[in-house]
Amino acid sequence: MAEAILGDHDQYSCSICLELLRDPVTIPCGHSYCMSCINECWNTNDQKGKYRCPQCRHTFNSKPPLNRSTVLAEIMEKLRSTESAQSLAGPGEIACDFCSGEMIKAVKSCLECRASYCETHVQPHYNVPALKKHKLVKAAVIPVCPKHDKFLEVYCRTDQKCVCMHCLLDDHKGHDTVPSTIERNEKQIKLTHSQTNVKQTIQAKEKELQKMKMDITSHSDSAKKAVENSKKVLSELVKLIEKKSNEVIEEIKAQEKADLDHGTKLQKKLEGEITELKKREGVLEDLLQTEDNIQFLQNYETVSSSSGSDELQSFSFQPYCSFEDVRKRICELIGRLETTCTQEISKTVNKVSDLSAKRPPFDIVVGERVRVKPSVVTPIHKWGSVTHLSVGVVKKIQGDLLTVDFPEQRNWTGVVSEMEHVSGAGSDLSTKNGPFDIDVGDRVRVKPSITTPKHNWGRNVTHKSVGVVKDIKDDDSVVVDFPGHANWKGILTEMELVTNDDDEIGPSSLDSNIKIGDKVRVKPSVVSPTHKWGAVTHKSIGVVKKIQGDSLTVDFPEQKNWTGIVSEMEIVASADSEIQDESLIVDFPEHKKWTGLVSEMELVTSTDLVDIKVGDRVRVKSSIITPKHNWGGHVTHKSVGVVKDIKSEDVIVDFPNHKSWKGILSEMELVNYSGQLLKDVCFFPELDFVCHQHAIKILSLSVFLQTLTFQDPPRL
Structure with a gap:
């Protein structure tokens, strides 16, 4: 009933005050008004003895009686109670576009109408046949193209962004584009695969945790049994061995505490990893449940880049001492003579101490990050591809030996006494535990441990050469610009970062x-x-x-x-x-025979004569790494914008994703509507003038085409 009332909301509004009827009355012609509104209207009527209906203009010779309509009054109360039940839109929530006065929280958004509706105003989309065909989604901000104010329906794989149909004829002409539904389906398959990997990782970690709990419990029970057995055996001995008995018990308890502390530390680490993986699964689940394709695609890169399954790092509880050996040793003492008790108990105590001594020094445990100590010139088991800067994860510890997985070399064997911990925070270059910490723009060099790079040295490149990373490929290859060799190709694992503190090692x-x-x-x-x-x-x-x-x-x-x-x-x-x-003397158009110094002048080529004006389409020159006023927003070398204003050497440009961007004229270059530099239109200096005229005609035609409105824009 309430929904039916809400659907006819306008029928219950007073045509005089345009609000919901208050104290509704119905006059003889059948129209209804607020009692106060109709009384005020008739009291101000200039026609003596005449009363007209404000809607149908029907005339009454005498003032009709105004009696309160009970049925209408009840309907008004239900309508107001239904409206008050709807919650108001809070901060960050979508408000109904059709509610007047208080902003009611929207529950649905229509992709066809480009509007959001509350429970009241969304009803026509469920009842009206023409509106039933519209696509309703959960209330959200409907993304539109900032340049054309059209729906984002297409995904540009070239620029990795969502665009509208008009963009296909403009900035994204000729790009690799597909409908957003197709791109979502492909990326959803990848994301589902990532989610499966995360679930499998969680299951594997939970199995490890269960096994670890059982091992810890078993070890704890073994320690308790050893203590009880020791008490039973040693209590039967004479006072002569009472002192030694206490020493054995204390040693066992101390060892138990150390082992349990070690087990608890591993358990907490494993539980932490499972918690993080479950959080990651939740993020993936939320994204997969997103109904809006555009929101899905816009959030995909951020989520998918952090949703990969890491290599499983195995955890297991390995105590450093078995109390079974202690129990056997004590049982052997039962039949010995009193004169040998002291000697044998001493041996028992020494046995516990020897087993405890097998604990690695500095408390290095499996799963921790380590590196070779700076004081170690050459490790006992040789360097291999490892250096002092290499940071790896301890995979296994056996006696005084340990196995470490370094980014440069897996299953590297070393000696515990040669290694040191690497803290999780505060380390500078050495805390980087993999080649993927090298980013574009970093200064790098070939590691000293690399005799010959995989792709060879190239010209003028040595261990002392320091270059800047230009590009990093998916196959772990890296492109570096060295001073003597541009675009040098190498492998990430062969390179190391160089800081300003490395001058004594690098070129000087x-x-x-x-x-x-x-x-x-x-x-x-x-x-x-x-x-x-x-x-x-x-x-x-x-x-x-x-x-x-x-x-x-x-x-x-x-x-x-x-x-x-x-x-x-x-x-x-x-x-x-x-x-x-x-x-030198120069003839400028503004000043003939101007005198200057050669050192103050620079050559101007024909390509430098292109004059940038307001309204021109421009982009940042490819030679500019970072503009003087920074990139800002989503501006890149590929971004093409329109010059909005020029102030001295400063230029204001409107880019599609960044309005009023500020740059320097010398950093910009002209671009025609096909994305080609204007200076590239002319091929011969003697034809500059003719080609420039043709360029102007082409640009004018492009501007005209842009102003056309496509009633039926081409679809993919």
Whole structure:
């Protein structure tokens, strides 16, 4: 009944105040009003003795009697109670788009209407045949294209993002695109597989935990039995051995405590891993239950990158002492003479002590992260691919030997006394326990333990060479830009990170002839200097002001106190720089016969003559690693935006995913509507003018095409 009332909400509104009827009355013509509203309307009527219905204009010669409609009053009470039962939208919740006044919490969103509805206003979507075809989902913000204000229906695999149909004709033209449903199905299969792996891992860990609990209980029972047996046997001995008896008992209890502490530590670690895995399963379950394809795809990368199943790390409780040996030793004492009791009990106590001595020093246990001590020049069992910087996980301990899994070498054998703990926090380079801690942009070199890299040294690359990681492939290969060899290919496991504190190992200023006062420039082979370009380019020539270790400070005409790396610089021969201080005369359009210095000028090629104006489509140059005002938002080298404003050397650009982005004119380049640089339109200098005119015509046509509205946009 309430739903039927709610469906006819407008029928119960007063046509004078437009609110729900209060003290409803029905006049003879059949229309209903609030009693106060109709009285006020008729009291202000100028026609003497005439009373009209505000809706149908029916005229009454005398004022009709106004009696309260009981049925309507009851309906109004039910309607108001139904409305009050709906909860208001709180912070972060979706409000109904059709409720006036208080914002009622929405329960459903319609992907066709692009609106959200409360329980009241969603009813037409269940009752009206035309609206039944609309797709309703759980109330949520409906994602739309920020550029075209259209639904996001397509997934662009090229740019890894959701786009609308109009984007297929614009920024994503020619890209690898598929409907969002297809992409979700493919990714859902992968995510389901990941969830299965997590469940299997949880089951395996739970089995380990159960076995560990049983082993700990059994060991504890064994210790208790050993204590009871020792008490029984030793209590029968004379006072002569009473002192030794207490010593044995104390040794057993101490050993039990140490073993139980060790078992408890492993148990807590295993329980912690199971808890984390269950949390991860919950996150995967929530994402798999997401009804909205777009929300699923937008959250997929974040969840899937952290939902992989790690390699199972086996835990087992291995006590360092078996009390069965103690029990046997004590039983042997029963038939011995009193004169030998002291000697035999001493042997028993020594036996417990010997077994306890097998505990690894420094309390190293299975599952902990270790490395070779810096004081160890060469391990007893040799280095292999391991170095002092290698950090691995203890896999097995047997006596004084232990087996460690290093990223560089699995099942490495070492001696416990040669190893040291690596804390989980605070370690700098040494805390990195795998090659995947190397990221794009890091400074790296080939490990000293690598005699010949898998892909060979290449030209000018040595153990002292320090380069910048340019790319990391899925097959664990890495592309590095070394000062003497760009795009060098290697393997992650062969590389190690280099920090500013490693100058004594890496290349130093001693390897170069550069001195203070020399004129230098960045080597052509250096794609991006370690300390970034700033205003400096490959053409910039400056004077070395200071050298400290592998770093140097250079005064360039474009930028003073620029910091660089010695190995990235080269000396400019006198032939290249002898005219730097000479004057020259230039005819500018604004100033004829202008006088300047050669060192203050730079060459301008035909490609530099492209003038960026408001309204032009631009992107960040590929040579710019990090813009002066940072990337911000989702701006990348592939992002193409429209120039909104130009202030001196600053430019304001509207990108699809970042409005009013601020950059530098010198960092930007023009892009036509096919994604090609304007400077690439012209192939011959003598045809620049003709080609530029054609480019303008093409761009104008592209702008016109963009303004067209497609009633039936093409679908995949």
